[in-house]
Amino acid sequence: MTRDIENEVAQRYDARWLNVSSLDDLSQSKIAYSGWDAGRLDLRQCAKDYATKCRLRLMRHIPPSGDYMLDVGSGPLLFKEYVEYSRNFRKRYCIDLSSVALEEAKKKIGDHGVFLHGSLFDVPLEPDFFDCTLSILTIFNIHKDKQEDAVRKLIEVTKPGRPIIIVYCNPSSAVSRLFRSYRTLRGTCRRLLKRRKKPARKKGARLYYHRHPIAWWDRFSDAADIQIMTWAYLDARMQKALIPDNALGRKLLEMIFRAEERFPHRLGKRCAYPIIILTKKPSALASRETSGNPRSLPRRHKVHLRRDSDAPRSRGSDSVRESDD
Ligand SMILES: C[S@@+](CC[C@H](N)C(=O)[O-])C[C@H]1O[C@@H](n2cnc3c(N)ncnc32)[C@H](O)[C@@H]1O
Numbered sequence: 001m002t003r004d005i006e007n008e009v010a011q012r013y014d015a016r017w018l019n020v021s022s023l024d025d026l027s028q029s030k031i032a033y034s035g036w037d038a039g040r041l042d043l044r045q046c047a048k049d050y051a052t053k054c055r056l057r058l059m060r061h062i063p064p065s066g067d068y069m070l071d072v073g074s075g076p077l078l079f080k081e082y083v084e085y086s087r088n089f090r091k092r093y094c095i096d097l098s099s100v101a102l103e104e105a106k107k108k109i110g111d112h113g114v115f116l117h118g119s120l121f122d123v124p125l126e127p128d129f130f131d132c133t134l135s136i137l138t139i140f141n142i143h144k145d146k147q148e149d150a151v152r153k154l155i156e157v158t159k160p161g162r163p164i165i166i167v168y169c170n171p172s173s174a175v176s177r178l179f180r181s182y183r184t185l186r187g188t189c190r191r192l193l194k195r196r197k198k199p200a201r202k203k204g205a206r207l208y209y210h211r212h213p214i215a216w217w218d219r220f221s222d223a224a225d226i227q228i229m230t231w232a233y234l235d236a237r238m239q240k241a242l243i244p245d246n247a248l249g250r251k252l253l254e255m256i257f258r259a260e261e262r263f264p265h266r267l268g269k270r271c272a273y274p275i276i277i278l279t280k281k282p283s284a285l286a287s288r289e290t291s292g293n294p295r296s297l298p299r300r301h302k303v304h305l306r307r308d309s310d311a312p313r314s315r316g317s318d319s320v321r322e323s324d325d
Helices: 002-019 026-032 045-061 080-084 099-112 147-157 174-192 214-222 236-242 247-262 264-268
Strands: 066-072 089-096 113-117 132-136 163-167 224-232 273-280
Touching (some): 002 099, 045 247, 089 099, 099 113, 132 147, 147 214, 214 273
Parallel strands (some): 066 089, 089 113, 132 163
Antiparallel strands (some): 163 273, 224 273
């Protein structure tokens, strides 16, 4: 099942990143991104500054300098702020299932990057190697039963005292709960008025993801100190439904940003996209499974786009579609 999901994710993202490798230019990106999951981003003019500031937020948690940064599920480094994250590091290791994503990332950062094609689970990495680890909007695309192993691998390969910064998706954000109640109410009204329901979305049309609840992250307290903060309070669909694309919308997003800055932790547990910051403890028992021999690598995962002498040596190392806890 895990392999099926990985193969599907690889195929879908290869196709997606072929058309969309950069979203900095709004006029182009809207055209390019009118594909299968345009709903996941708010590319409207009113949201441009807000989205940039949210992405820059991550910079505060990245150490001011270091040798090696790991970016798991880097994609094509879609925005220029993403490129900035590693500017004070010697090398950025980008891992992705999509070779297209890595080709595009390579065009952006060239020799600064080490590009490792394959699944996080298969790419051999050395423990305690990275000064900072990122994984933005990726862990939820991994099978729900394997997400803990994925996070434990990130902890294992990061140096003690250094951060693992994960942008995740909250299944029960305050606004999504409101939307759910609204949808239930609308469904009830429709049934009472005997109106026909909208045809159900075609099964299988959407890519696998699974969002664990915020409390799920507590399990890593044996290996890391945990902070949960806001990345963005609203998800793109809600944002587009609630915020108009005009000066008023810009003002509203400015207000939301100010509130997020003022109460990062309090809103972090209720927002749509939390940043989970795991600071590895000195004696972290990182891995349930990652010690021992690495699994044998399937052919696809052996194709590394680029290896350099800095690459860490190997040290042993459902479908729930659209499902939530
Ligand atoms: C939603 S995209 C996010 C890309 C990028 N971080 C961003 O925020 O634009 C998720 C990316 O993670 C990659 N991915 C998903 N599961 C993975 C895995 N097990 N190992 C490596 N990469 C994975 C996908 O191929 C895809 O490029």
